[in-house]
Amino acid sequence: MTLRIEIYEAPEAFLALRERWRGIAEGEGQLFSGPEWHWAWWKAFGGRALFYAGFDGGRLVGVWPFCLRRASFKDFYGRIAETLSGRSADYGLPAIEKGFEATFVRSVIEDLMEKAGRRTLIEFPHLPLGHPSTSALASYIRESGMRTVESETVCPVLEFGADSASTERSWKRTHRADLRRQRRRLEEIGTLRLNIPGGKEEAVELLPSFFSMHTAEWRARRFNLKFLDHRMRDFCGNLVDGLYGKGLHFSFLSCGAEVISMHLGFLSHGWLLWYMPAYDTAFEKYSPGKVHLHMLTELGQRQGWKGIDFLQGDEAYKLQWSNGRVETSSFTCSRAWSIQYSWLIWAKPWLIDNFGEIYRRLKSAGVS
Numbered sequence: 598m599t600l601r602i603e604i605y606e607a608p609e610a611f612l613a614l615r616e617r618w619r620g621i622a623e624g625e626g627q628l629f630s631g632p633e634w635h636w637a638w639w640k641a642f643g644g645r646a647l648f649y650a651g652f653d654g655g656r657l658v659g660v661w662p663f664c665l666r667r668a669s670f671k672d673f674y675g676r677i678a679e680t681l682s683g684r685s686a687d688y689g690l691p692a693i694e695k696g697f698e699a700t701f702v703r704s705v706i707e708d709l710m711e712k713a714g715r716r717t718l719i720e721f722p723h724l725p726l727g728h729p730s731t732s733a734l735a736s737y738i739r740e741s742g743m744r745t746v747e748s749e750t751v752c753p754v755l756e757f758g759a760d761s762a763s764t765e766r767s768w769k770r771t772h773r774a775d776l777r778r779q780r781r782r783l784e785e786i787g788t789l790r791l792n793i794p795g796g797k798e799e800a801v802e803l804l805p806s807f808f809s810m811h812t813a814e815w816r817a818r819r820f821n822l823k824f825l826d827h828r829m830r831d832f833c834g835n836l837v838d839g840l841y842g843k844g845l846h847f848s849f850l851s852c853g854a855e856v857i858s859m860h861l862g863f864l865s866h867g868w869l870l871w872y873m874p875a876y877d878t879a880f881e882k883y884s885p886g887k888v889h890l891h892m893l894t895e896l897g898q899r900q901g902w903k904g905i906d907f908l909q910g911d912e913a914y915k916l917q918w919s920n921g922r923v924e925t926s927s928f929t930c931s932r933a934w935s936i937q938y939s940w941l942i943w944a945k946p947w948l949i950d951n952f953g954e955i956y957r958r959l960k961s962a963g964v965s
Contacts, residue, residue: 600658600700604708605648611636614650617657622692628844628865629686635662637835638682641828646681647712649705651697659701661691663709665717678713679720685832687752687870687908688925689723690730698729703737710741719743722927723750723909731926743930750927751911753919754868756904761895767920776891779884786883787853791892797841803849804834807859811875833861833873846870850889852880858889867903869893871915890918 605613615632622631639646644664651659662681680689693701713719724731726749738745758764765773783789794800808824815822823829837845844865850858858876862869876886894905906923907915 599653600697600704601652602701602704602708603650603652605650606646608639608646610648610650611639614648614657614660618660618692621658621660621694624694625690625692626866627688627690627692628840628863628870629682629688630660630690630692632660633839633843634686634836635681637832637839638685639664640835641832647709649708651693651701651704653697658697659691659693661693661701661705665713676714676717677720678709678717680722683720684722684909687723687872688725689721689927690725690728693730695729699733699736702730702733706734706737706741710743717931719930720927721930723925724927726924726926734928735926738928738930745928745930748927748929750909750925752909752923752925753907753911753915754904754921754923755894755907755919756921757894757898757902761898764894764898769917772917775884776887780888780891783852783857783880783883783885783888787851787855789888789892790851791889791896792849792851794847797837800837800841800845800847801834803847803859804830804837806856807849807861807875808833810856810859810877811873814875814878817878836861848889848893850885850892852885855880857883857885860889860893864902867901869897869902869905871905871907887914894918 611632615636618632622628628634639662644666647663647665649659649661649663650657663678664681664683665676665678680686691701691705709719721734724734735747755764755767758767780789794803808830812822812824837847840863844863846860846862846864846869848860848862849856856877857880858874860871860875861873862871864870871890874886874889876889890905897905905918907919909925911922
């Protein structure tokens with residue numbers, strides 16, 4: 598199969614390709630691979646972008662955007678090439694029509710390796726195992742002889758049954774009992790209501806409250822204050838702007854007059870993508886996030902969703918809801934040894950594994 602690869606560096610490439618690009622991503626059920634997601638990230642974070650577009654004749658059949666950037670001083674200012682939105686996307690696949698995966702992936706990686714240089718780290722995060730694009734990438738990496746570390750992670754999922762009762766039977770009895778107890782306790786305080794913004798303007802107006810709630814929750818845990826970085830706030834604002842009416846699912850739970858839990862997520866091919874939750878720590882003993890999620894499962898059953906994808910990470914709270922999983926692999930590659938490679942591949946993961954809580958707390962305090 599003959600495939601023509603074109604490479605764009607101008608941001609206008611987003612706009613020129615987005616309609617056809619969106620169609621490919623939607624056809625493959627990959628919201629994270631579409632133009633709105635990558636455009637939201639690039640507008641917030643910038644960087645040197647490389648857009649690889651594959652054409653079969655005059656027809657666009659694949660898009661895979663990358664970013665070339667310098668790491669921060671704590672990672673030795675090394676050069677990194679990675680998929681454009683990096684680990685903000687919980688699935689890092691290219692948007693590619695079926696049947697073109699192997700040819701497209703190989704062509705892109707060959708060119709990217711040359712442009713990146715021998716000592717640049719190349720990262721391919723969160724690729725679903727078994728997907729043809731993942732298999733093509735893994736095969737090429739093996740053949741190339743690049744220094745490579747592969748790490749596997751999981752995305753827990755809850756696949757809905759025929760009705761709410763059958764779905765809930767997949768949960769432990771103690772989990773079901775705690776849900777009933779906490780809902781009853783909250784209802785004694787005020788009327789519980791699951792709310793969906795009525796328009797884009799209302800969703801945008803809710804964002805400052807969401808940022809504040811998320812920051813307060815994670816400050817109480819003493820790490821991961823991501824919204825202190827204005828670029829993360831801009832990124833979420835761009836997602837709301839670009840994906841409203843195209844997959845955005847923003848909801849909040851109120852108890853009487855108080856908003857006690859919020860969730861910024863997405864709907865893609867019948868699945869709710871559980872992306873970024875937050876809750877009011879003043880109500881922590883009532884498990885507002887858990888109650889919010891339960892009410893979303895009820896909404897999803899009524900509206901015919903397939904289920905909820907909890908995305909990256911096998912945290913205990915996700916596992917008590919889930920009845921399945923998607924396995925993913927991330928690849929970090931380099932054509933030559935470097936201090937940065939050794940640091941990112943061995944030393945830094947070891948430090949985080951052994952002193953992770955201290956590292957995260959220092960990072961949240963602005964020490965990096």
